[in-house]
Amino acid sequence: MPEQSYDLIVIGAGPGGYVAAIRASQLGLKVAVVEKRASLGGVCLNEGCIPSKALLESSEHYSRVNHELVEHGIDISGASLNLAQMMTRKQQIIDNLTGGISGLFKKNGIDAFTGQAKLSGSQTGRQTIRIVDDTESRELSAKTLLLATGSEAIELPHLPFDGETVINARDALSLNKVPERLLVVGGGVIGLELGSVWSRLGAQVTVVEMLPQILPQSDPQLAQMLQRSLKKQGLQILTKTRLDKFDLTDAGLVATLTTAKGEQQLSCDKILVATGRRAQSAGLGLEAVGLQVNKAGQLEVDENYQTKVPGIYAIGDLAPGPMLAHKASEEGVVFAERLCGQKSTLNYGAIPAVTYTWPEVASVGRSEAGLKREQIDYKAGKFFFAASGRALCNGTSDGFVKVLAAAETGRILGIHIVGPHASELIAEATTLISFGGSVQDVAAICHAHPTLAEALKEAALAVNKEAIHS
Amino acid sequence: MDIIIPQVGESIVEAEIGEWFKKDGEQVTKDDLLLEIETEKVNVELNADASGKLTILAAAGETVKIGAIIGQIDETAAVTTAPTTEQPATAEVATTTEPAAEPPAANPAVAKLAAERNIDLRTVKGSGRNGRILVDDLPAATTAETEPPIKKAAAPPTPAPVAAPQKKPLDDPRSERVPMTQIRKKIAERLLMARQQTAMLTTFNEIDMNRVIALRSSHKEVFEKKHGVPLGFMSFFVKACAEALKEFTAVNARIDGNDIVYQHFYDIGIAVGSKRGLVVPIIRDADRLHFDQIETIIRDYALRAGNGKLTLDELTGGTFTISNGGIYGSVLSTPLLNPPQSAILGMHAIQDRAVVRDGEVVVRPIMNIALSYDHRIIDGKEAVNFLMRVKNYIEDPEEMLLEM
Secondary structure (H helix, E strand, O other): OOEEEEEEEEEOOOOOHHHHHHHHHHOOOOEEEEEOOOOOOHHHHHHOHHHHHHHHHHHHHHHHHHHOOOOOOOOOOOOOOOHHHHHHHHHHHHHHHHHHHHHHHHHOOOEEEEOEEEEEEEEOOEEEEEEEOOOOEEEEEEEEEEEOOOEEEOOEOOEOOOOOOEEOHHHHOOOOOOOOEEEEEOOOHHHHHHHHHHHHOOOEEEEEOOOOOOOOOOOHHHHHHHHHHHHHOOOEEEOOOEEEEEEEEOOEEEEEEEEOOEEEEEEEOEEEEOOOEEEOOOOOOHHHHOOOOOOOOOOOOOOOOEOOOOOEEEOHHHOOOOOOHHHHHHHHHHHHHHHOOOOOOOOHHHOOEEEOOOOEEEEEEOOHHHHHHOOOOEEEEEEEHHHOHHHHHHOOOOOEEEEEEEOOOOEEEEEEEEEOOHHHHHHHHHHHHHOOOEHHHHHOOOOOOOOOOHHHHHHHHHHOOOOOOO | OEEEOOOOOOOOOEEEEEEEOOOOOOEEOOOOEEEEEEOOOOEEEEEOOOOEEEEEOOOOOOEEEOOOEEEEEEOOOOOOOOOOOOOOOOOOOOOOOOOOOOOOOEOOOHHHHHHHOOOOHHHOOOOOHHHOEOHHHOOOOOOOOOOOOOOOOOOOOOOOOOOOOOOOOOOOOOOOOOOOOHHHHHHHHHHHHHHHHOOEEEEEEEEEOHHHHHHHHHHHHHHHHHHOOOOOOHHHHHHHHHHHHHHOHHHHOEEEOOEEEOOOOOOEEEEEEEOOEEEOOEEOOHHHOOHHHHHHHHHHHHHHHHOOOOOHHHHOOOOEEEEEHHHHOOOOOOOOOOOOOOEEEEEOOEEEEEEEEOOEEEEEEEEEEEEEEEOOOOOHHHHHHHHHHHHHHHHOHHHHHOOO
């Protein structure tokens, strides 16, 4: 059996794995990547970040044509939905990007293998894996093994996925018909984004969330603001609500919900379960090398991302931390650089998190609740987009920017944005926090006018009650 | 608390551990003398900043970077808040921006570069707002040693890289190989630089020491009785040079980039041999000092140079240098410039020689003198005239004393 030998084998070609592979190759390592999917890019490109953004953009256009252009003085009648074309466009973007990764692999001399990788242990300091394929079984070995296998949607025992009535996020990105009534279980990022997509395309969407607020990880003020906006857009949001069971009746699906006020019946056509994701490592054969996942299904790692087994590393969703594509990518870079002797680190305190709803929600740094809990003396400054010239021109003035800064020094501890293009605005916030910036620094930085970014500056000024426009 | 090699001078990047005065594991009390470190220019004594149990991390003879941690004092009495080991992640949006008990504020790439160059950020002075450390503030990586493999590495590193043993060339067994000391390294570096970065020429002359010897022997005892220090020839030369420098300003100038900096002060360095090599302590404002003051300073410098106790301040600056090879018996040599200075005077041994005076052959005590100068800013004529002026002052000391 032909054995191929590498410096590094990366298992999983998602945003963690493929980035790690490219960086390691740039640093001179001979790298192979094993991916079980036919196309590269992982969940992010194939059934996550990218397709959802494509559909969010398309559905936003559709919704705008139908609801907002009138206000701008544009009357369009007879706008209709071509869902198939929308899906085709989405697929083209996916193909374009996943193909791009293949190109990058070629350019960097990285060998890509398709198939399920299975660890078979180490011999003379080299880790060996077997690729279980339909046609042949191949064996590869390397000094270093990087596990970047990502995560998958959690399946609830009483709501098993069937791809038809009970669906997961992947299914929800490829529906060929707009469901009349969509019930979304889980008011987190994925549930709200996909709920928004189908709501804009005409579905009657109800989101149920067990906890008292949607986006439970987010600042409550942001979540409230978003909830109000979503409600205006027609989504029904039920917090402190649980879906206990569902029945298939003649009238369609009937879900039984337990709310704060008691039991409630809700008819729907499809149930999207988006209650969270879980690290996936099944089929890898971790036990063969003596590795065990923790309760979250993840592998504990040290500062080099090495697991308890020397020579085997893990990053991304498989390692502890927030399950975010960019966190995985950064870990991939830091992993590769440290492997090659550099002293890179990742500042986990400056990883932005974004929800691409309308308005968008984006945060970086410390949460206000966390600062309160740790009794850190801070001051908050807020600026509403309703007072931003650019936001008014755009007709998108929902939301605000909140800046949290150390009371004494003015050092910025956290920035939380709900509003138009929050996903882009958070970049400046992340830069500021990465550089340890203070509200005084922001005050000294010129922001172009009229832009949405001015809102961030005004919010920073508001920390010391020095905002000009509020 | 950590014992850290302090910043002792702008150009100094490393130091050698001289001697530990305390043993590993010993209890030390605050302000105890812990160790001596040798740097390129001076030796520095480090005292304990706290009381506790000493742990030595760098042994005597080791060369360490400025900012390196060379030991620790465990203050067991006080409960220290140990920084929690940084977890790669936390459940919530993580917590590394905590302002408390952290190293000074630094730009994002600083931590990585500092780690790669073995710099303790607490010792770096930040130039940003409120002392923020910018990438520019970090001492540069010294050659080759920590170059991260940005380029394609020929040999891919293993997860646990083992440093390849340094290959030493095979020496003849009758020879002995010792590492250069800090001070020798610095001397080597500076001398080579002087050779390579200046346009050095040397001009010579000879001095009839007759009158100055007579002057000295007739006032020797009174001088010593009055000032408590013997009258040597050095003070005459220092005075003569200071006076001549006033007249030939280029000799006291230095080049800075595209400018010439004329220095209207006369800080004259005296090259002194010490057991570690040559050092050049500076006599400040030599033109304003009396003979006895100059002699006192020189004697003090010579004494302290011998035991390595000169301070950095005493060794930096200087606008001109006098080197006396005569004390070792040299009759003729070309002194080497001490950049950024532009000239140096070499004194030599006094020899009785047959010379012609008024058509007669007579025996006179003669000293050869040499002036090495940077031809980039000092013209030959100026250099020769400067040396002539020094010669005249020494041959006719009354002129100098009477300021004629």
